[in-house]
Amino acid sequence: MLTLGLLLLPIAFGLLGTLLPAFGYLPALGGVGLSLEPFRALVATPGLVPAAVLSLVTGLVATILSLGITLLFVAGFAGTPVLARIQHIISPLLAVPHAAAAFGLAFLIAPSGFLIRLVAPLFGIERPPDVLIPHDPWGLAMIAGLVIKETPFLFLVTLAALPQVDLTAARRLAASFCYGRIAGFVYLLWPALYRQIRFAVYAVIAYSSSVVDVAVILGPNLPGTLATRLVQWMNDPDLSVRFLASAGAVLQLGVTLTALLAWFGLERLSTILLRSFGDRGYRFVHDLTVRRLAMIAVTIIGASVFAGLFLLGLWSLAGLWLFPDLLPRDFTVRSWMTTLPRIGDPLVTTLIAGLASTLIAVVLTVGCLEREIQTGRRGGDRSLLLLYLPLIVPQIAFVFGLQLLFVGSGSDQRLTALILVHLVFVLPYVFLSLADPWRALDRRYEIIATALGRSRLSVLLSIRLPMLIRPILTALAVGFAVSVGQYLPTVLIGEGRLTTITTEAVALASGNNRRVIGVYALLQTILPFLAFALAALLPVLLHRNRREMRV
């Protein structure tokens, strides 16, 4: 109940704070009556439909590609040493914030970027070609930026769920009936696996269809996606545009919901296809090419993020760096020297907000899940939907309303408010990461322990938590990374007085100084990276004498 309240109240109030202005009510700006005027203005906005369609399509395509690559790769390589090796290489990618990954990709693929500098001497290129990359009108660069970030996320979530299905037996069964490796995996294991990761997929859809920072850095900007235009409206000096922005926020909600509905349709369709393929006995024996393609895709994803990070690092140390030079003319630590003395306070705020909100989220999640196990009552899909509301409702649709609420309450507990608001976004991700592994754990361990006279608490502490230490730590790291990446809520609730690494990074990014962007993007990456490194290393240390617990 408490958990739901913590999630729902802020969203409800926030949505109210958005809905009222959307219907013309905001006394401070002279809107005292209800009207449909903001929506009329919205409909009259030129280019609204292309913007909404762009949000919808890029969000869906990015999700389909990310999930497809994840599925094919896991299906092709689950149970092989390749998977374990790739997992170690690719999980750090989760730590890279979206904005940092997007900047890195832009540095790589732009006409004055690193890739073209690599080939410039071969083709005699002296000036950057005048081609529209990134910001291409189809949103391809933006989709690429989303895919390189979301694939590692889905990959890790899938791997976390993988131990809950009987991979070895399924592999043997499929092989003995002469099914291809991928086909066998998809027929036998995927449905159960997908059920465990589907909320992660929904979060990816919601995120991709309403993302702001990636869209600004890589997406088309004439017209931009709906979300980027919303931010422009929210920041418009002409204050009456705020009504339009609120109406637009409601539309964004609709776009995200449409994307989800379309996805449900795709789910049904693929279930039917899968069943009919299975019924007809298609075995897809020769899937080596597909496996190789999946391997190549994953390699490209990993390589582009790492290369991007490397470039960010290089830029942060660059002196004068002209086109088409491969390296800067000189190096300087000036950017770091001017930055480091200033990051103390933002760093502390980042850590406090991240650690506090994540710990609270884990405790609440464990409480909810434990209660669920004990009462045997699952909340059902409806309460699950409520739980995921903060991920599905675009941030932009309710944080402005929330800001009004906090200001109105006259509260001086800004840090507490910040932690609570971060919790709203952290909690679902933590729940998402933890719920399915938690439920999938074989309950017979506990039944035996209880039969041996252990109390429930002791069973929880000595059996369940240790056995689930890997997903718990992963959930902590995910939560921390989510908190570190929060921009909009931090800026609005912190009122600019509580700054985090991310708010500093975005403020500085508006100056578009590549050197400074490099410094902050790396700083932004290091923190969650440490969290994920701990999540990966601790179980190894804890389980060094328990072979079966290693994954």
Add this chain to the structure above:
Amino acid sequence: MMRLMTGIFAAGFIAAASGLPALASGPDLSDWAAIEKSASGQTVYFNAWGGSENINAYLEWVGAEMQSRYGVTVIQVKLDDTASAVAKVIAEKAAGKDAGGSVDLIWINGENFVSMKQQELLLTPGWATSLPNWVYVDVENQPTILTDFTEPTEGLESPWGGAKMVFFYDSARTDASTLPDSASQLLDWAKKNPGRFSYPAPPDFIGSSFLKQVLSEVIDDPGKLAEPVNEASFERDVEPLFAYLDQLHDAAWRSGKAFPQNYPDMKQKLADGELDIIFAFNPSEASAGIKAGELPDTVRSFTFSGGTLGNTHFVAIPYNANAKEGALLTANFLISPEAQLRKQDPTYWGDPTVLSMAKLPDADRSAFAALDLGVATLSPEKLGPVIAEPHASWMERIEVEWRRRYASGN
């Protein structure tokens, strides 16, 4: 009439019921010693664009000085857009927070100022002209100090720095003799050098300024720009501007399908060789860029002999500021000869002063004269005439029209 009466009654009732204090009165500006006294120990949250490292460093210096001189703590709240500070004040007004607000001082001008002034979100009555250092301010020669985008400042904001549109190019790549000297020559230049010129898309401040520069040169009667937009003739008035842009976009960087984000983005693109002519609103930006290792030392500047836009940027205090005295003290320090000298020095910032050399004490005047403005900075005499900013309503209308034509995806 009846409705009006009810309204007055209701307002009176609400005021009485909630025990509203009398109108929050600002500090008494005639008693500066008292202001200094009550400012001591206050914390001033200075909301200022945070996108430039050297400006942030300058503000840190201001903070240190304010601390040691007056015991006032100045904290820069780094914004990515000034409008978000305006939004904060609005949110507070909406929530009835008429005192103890979170914004004490805002770096502001143009639309944001007009907007705050019209919504009565600024500290009244006008205080800027009562600041002790106001005596040095160059009100005679810089008309934009008293009218911000033709909106009278009425002392509601205090000038902080001057701005003038200046163009930059890399002399190693572009021959100085081919440079344009007017907007129409710039268009010809762009056609001869396709893909090498562009401007930030509005509502970026620099981008909107470029539109106003072109408009001032191509409109049939520039006098119209001093007045608010005349809706009846607006279409016809801006027709030459958009005819110009239609041609320019065909020849512009990325064929006008994308635009640089802002000035620093253009600076990067000059270094990358993507753009050959860029511009800024600060004559010494290029020198500062060379010093910072961002631009090659072959970059030089030029303006149009017919004049380029110039304006002033200001600081303002919201009506519900928490540290009004501290904010007043800070605003006064910002127009002190010492703070303005450091600000004009390209080593720190390179922003033109708002002070009048004639009014300064001798020592300060020679310090300003001794400043090395940098290899790529034009001397004040060579900056050319100033074209005044059009009325703020032009900016809003042009931006809307621009978006309708070019940003709608049609």
